[in-house]
Amino acid sequence: MGSDNPVERLKESVISGHEQDAEKAAREILDAGMDPMLVMERELFPAIKSVGERYEKGEYFLTDLMSAADAMRAASRVLVSSIKEESKGKMASTRIGKVVIGTVSGDIHDIGKNIVALLLEVNGFDIYDLGKDVESMKFIERAAEVQANIMALSALMTTTKPAQKEIMDFLNEMGLRQKFQIMIGGAPTTSEWAEQIGANGWAETAEQGVGLAQRLAKER
Numbered sequence: 001m002g003s004d005n006p007v008e009r010l011k012e013s014v015i016s017g018h019e020q021d022a023e024k025a026a027r028e029i030l031d032a033g034m035d036p037m038l039v040m041e042r043e044l045f046p047a048i049k050s051v052g053e054r055y056e057k058g059e060y061f062l063t064d065l066m067s068a069a070d071a072m073r074a075a076s077r078v079l080v081s082s083i084k085e086e087s088k089g090k091m092a093s094t095r096i097g098k099v100v101i102g103t104v105s106g107d108i109h110d111i112g113k114n115i116v117a118l119l120l121e122v123n124g125f126d127i128y129d130l131g132k133d134v135e136s137m138k139f140i141e142r143a144a145e146v147q148a149n150i151m152a153l154s155a156l157m158t159t160t161k162p163a164q165k166e167i168m169d170f171l172n173e174m175g176l177r178q179k180f181q182i183m184i185g186g187a188p189t190t191s192e193w194a195e196q197i198g199a200n201g202w203a204e205t206a207e208q209g210v211g212l213a214q215r216l217a218k219e220r
Helices: 006-016 019-031 036-056 062-080 085-093 111-122 136-146 158-173 191-197 206-219
Strands: 097-103 125-129 150-154 181-185 201-203
Touching: 006 019, 006 036, 006 062, 019 036, 019 062, 036 062, 036 111, 062 111, 097 111, 097 136, 097 206, 111 125, 111 150, 111 206, 125 136, 136 150, 136 158, 150 158, 150 206, 158 181, 158 191, 181 191, 181 206, 191 201, 201 206
Parallel strands: 097 125, 097 150, 150 181, 181 201
Antiparallel strands: none
C-alpha cells in the first residue's frame, strides 16, 4: 500500500481484500493513538459498505467480497480489542441490527445463504451464521441468546420448505413470534409462501435480501 496514512491504508486494504495489510494498518492506528471506535465508524464500515455496492453493481466478484470481508474482520478484531466496554456498547448501537441466518434442517446447500450473509455484514448488520442443515429450534435459541432482530431462513429444496414453516409454528406456540422479524429465501420459495407461513418478507436474490433486511430493521 502506497499511503503513509494508516487509515487510508486500512481502507485500501479492505477494499482490495488484503487481510494481512488491513490487520497491520489497524495495529498502526492503535500505535498512533487514534480513537479505534471513530476509525471503525467513519472509515472501516463505509469502506466495506462500498465493497458491497461494487458487488451489487457487478464490479466485484464473490471472491472479492469474501476477501474484503476477511480483511474487515481482521482489522475489526484488532481495533475492538482496545475499545472500552462502554464504547463497544455505543458502537453496537450504531449497527443496523442482528441477524441469525442459516439453511434449514435437512438442507445442505449454503452458497446462496453465504452470499446473503456477507452482503448483510458489509451493509452494517451483525451476522450470526448457523451454517446449513440447522435444526429449527437452534434458530430460535440462538436468536434469543443474541437478542437478534431478524431471522433469515434459507431453503433450497422443495422438500425442506416445510422446515421454514416449522420454525414459524414453533415461534407461535412459544409466544415468541413478535420478538423477531422473519425473512425467507431460496429457489423453491415465493412471496406467496412467505405470506402463507406468516413470514415478514421474501427475497429472490441476495441484493433483495439486503433491502428486505434493511426495511425490516427500520420497522422494529
